Amino acid sequence: MRLLTSPLRRMLSGLLNCCEREGGRPSKCCSLNPHHLLPRQNFSAKPTAAELVRYWHGVFEANRIPEAQESSEYIISYVLGAKTIHSLSASSLSNPLTSEQQQQVQWLSMKRLQRMPVQYVLGEWDFRELTLKMRPPVFIPRPETEDLVSLVLQKSQRSGSPAVNAGHRCPTAIPHPVILEIGCGSGAIALSLLNKLPQSRVIAVDKEEAAVNLTCENAQRLQLQDRIRILHYDACSGSWEQLLPWGPVDTIVSNPPYVFHEDMAHLAEEILSYEDLDALDGGNDGMRVIKKILALAPFILKDLGVFLEVDPRHPEMVENWLQSHPELSLSISATHKDFCGKPRFLHIQKHKAGDSSNKKDFACPSVHLP
């Protein structure tokens, strides 16, 4: 390692050992690029937040850490108790940091130097108006998914939930919508919906125990645990009866793994080294889990339909697949674009009763309460 004096090297190797214990695959951690730490001569004895941001930005850039400026700003804001550098007051930015704070910045930045995603470094991140705990390897919510929640809110409010006065638009009012989320991860989608729809209830499932635990923890932190049921369940192998503690559900939401398997190798080191790859890999055509979700929909779903986040190539592929499986009686009723203009969200609903393409009638099974 270049440009390190021996005390720094000792500290660095000590930190590396700690990082391995925290998470991430050890093999990836060790095969790191050598760390360049810039000489600290340009520091005053007590650096201010602004000075530290500049310093660590330089270190991250020298080590080719992506989003060097943002990483540095978020870490230092966090240590100072703020969400972003832009929400800090003038005096906070020019106050010198205490030595504990400096050490904390050091500690966190070292993790970032290991290509750990910032959300895991800080152990928390924001999704819409919620702050959620983050922990490797549970999947980190993407900004696109915030719009998926907006879409579900729009459609459920329009169908007459008491939160919004929409009354006459839909013949059936849904007083207490029941929402199923498949692949809840950290609980971002489930908890946002619960927060915005005070009359709703959510069943959140994930095949990874770590995700179930994290969703549980976040639900309790946000005091939403009373209206959510969190199940350890694999959509690809489980039986759908387990999904009916509250009877048939009004809507299914999911951000399922949709990356095409051949694209997995091209993902950034942050993702490959720290996030659960099963939360991303959707098989050869990226549709392995999507198909499973759509296959169980007719058994448990009422009228609002299924909302999915997908790869931009999927809308056409899903449409074709649904047409080749007429027994499901499902079709895409709308495709919505994300903020980059890419087709990203599918709204899939049951065919209406009068459709000629649908002959068989798969009614929901009768409800047994556990």
Place this chain on the structure above:
Amino acid sequence: MKPHRSTGLFRSLLANCFHCYHHRYSPPLVKRTGHMMELSIFRHNYLLKRVKPTMPFNDWPRSYHQDFRVLWKHEAVEKYLETLNKEYQRIGQLLNGGSMNEHDRSTLSRRHAHLSTLAATFQEIQEAEREIQEIDSMCAKLDSRDEKQLLELALEEKEIINQKINTHCKKLFQSIVPRDKHDESDVILEVTAGRTTGGDICQQFTKEMFEMYQNYAYYKCWTFEILNYTTAEIGGLHHAAAHISGDSVYKYLKYEGGTHRVQRIPETGLSSRMQRIHTGTMSVVVLPQPEEVDVKVHPKDLRIDTFRAKGAGGQHVNTTDSAVRIVHIPTGLTVECQQERSQQLNKEIALRTLRTKLYQQIIERDFIQTQNARKLQIGTRAQSERIRTYNFTQDRVTDHRLSYDVRNIKDFLCGEGALDELINRLLETAEMEALIEHLENFKSLEGGG
């Protein structure tokens, strides 16, 4: 020519009233004969010049409510009030009487209700004046009987009634002038450092000013939400914006808009040659926040810029860049926000700010159209005149609109009592000017006919 002349005439008469009051002519009533002479002189002077009161505002008596009483006694005002009273009675008759359509009836009813409070106050003042007349005649009789105690009581009573009249007069005049419809609104306050030839004087000053307004918001029990805080490379603050909400925020902050100038010797150790007074400026813009319905923004008119990953985006990328920029295509207005970690929240804040700026454009258009002879302009973006100077070397803040000085800059920049007092003076002056303008308009309508 006629309306212009009557404008000058009225102002001069009014100024005369205050002039006289200040020099304590004993009867509060204006002596008409005495003033006719001075009147012609003033008339001549004010014919062509833009109107100004004869004395600078800071010579006015501290308690402004006295002035309303004098105003009350003025002939033109009496005439105006009489006209209003007649209108009130006429509307009353119309409403009681025959048929009219629903729309006319509701319009007239509203006007009637508005005038009824005026009429009631008008009557109360007249009654109070009758009471004073009675006391006066009683006092005259008492004098001769030499009953000191009763005399004292009577004078006390008279004083109380005088106070009552003053309050009523103030209420009367305040209800004549239409309120600024934005007074109750929340605001977005923006500060921007000016350009300077060297050093960071503008940026440091901008930082201090932003903190002053933050403290003032706290002092007034408003909430102060920072929307944007962009520091300058050389230190200090380059520009910042905050959303301030609470009771009547716009009413108190509207006169803060404009250019503020600073004069100081920089504190950092420089050679004696450099230790001369530096001048800098910063600008404050205060925008009332519109209701949702006031500004229609169509999604099609917006271009929203966010971090764009190469390739598929979504699950393929992990990013922490949640900054949002919104461009309103028809007007070119651009708003940025990176205040929050959530992109959704940044977008909501940016949209809200955009609405406010669009609204401000609408308001500015309206302001330019209405002719406004007031001295106290609300600082719109078009206002580039210096409204206040902060002189650190002389420890003095001067508001140029009132020609009013405050000592102890440090205390002023704390954004508490000292700033509040200056703002209240500005408000009172503005009210007075609004009233004068309103009466002038009336006079010119009457006189011009």
